[in-house]
Amino acid sequence: MKRQRIEPIYTNTYKKLRNRSRRLRFFSILLILIVIIGGWLGYQHYRNRQLSNYAVRGVSLTQANGFVDFQQLQHQGYQFAYLRATSGATYTDDQFQSNYDRAQGSNLELGVYHVYSYTTSPRAQLQNFTQEVSHRVGQLPIAVQVGTYGNYDARYLTRRSAQNKLQRFISLLQQRYDKRIIIWCTPTVWRALNQSELVRYNCWLQTSRVTDQDDKVVFIEYNETATVKLNGQSQTVGASVFNGSQRQWHSWVTN
DSSP: OOOOOOOOHHHHHHHHHHHHHHHHHHHHHHHHHHHHHHHHHHHHHHHHHHHTTOOOEEEEEOGGGOSOOHHHHHHTTEEEEEEEEEETTTEEOTTHHHHHHHHTTSOOEEEEEEEOOSSSOHHHHHHHHHHHHTTOOBSSOEEEEOOOBTTBSHHHHTSHHHHHHHHHHHHHHHHHHOOOEEEEEOHHHHHHHTTSGGGGSEEEEEOSOOSSOOTTEEEEEEEEEEEEEETTEEEEEEEEEESSOHHHHHHHHHO
């Protein structure tokens, strides 16, 4: 007769506790995922409701975005596009010329922007910009993107020397092109620049908060990696809105 295997009572108890612990972990993880997904969907709904208050939408593009169909952007309701032209004293965007030429076939209002460098002279940066852009500056004000990196942080921008250097570059741009200038930056950088004469320029603010911005904020980039569908393909673009109504947009563009 085969001997029946008898397990100790504590073994059965351990298995039950282990299975219960596994179930608790599973439902805990499931609950956390539900909360995270629900919160994300709720945030998306909330932000979409906020964005619905802004009639004018636009994109910013660099060579990293690849080939962009500007006609499709226009058909999807976008009204403006900014193209990166240059950065510092030597860098040029490989897609700028192509993007600019192809965008002429759409009714999008065009603008160009330069990424400001702290380590090169204003005149060298102007020379790089003019050599690449020439007269192709579009209808919109020229944007100067002012970021932070390394030791060049918001505290650095509170220095008079740093502010004067940026002001010098902007003044050279205005003298060369006789166009308005917009400073494109984060709220932290904008607060630092508010302590100088640079506060007289309009701002393109890079922030997820699209409501309750002051009148100096013309554009709000709410998502630098937004996804759009162009000819059935998903592409990443920088997404911005104009901080005003459709009527204000027409007035501002033609001003």
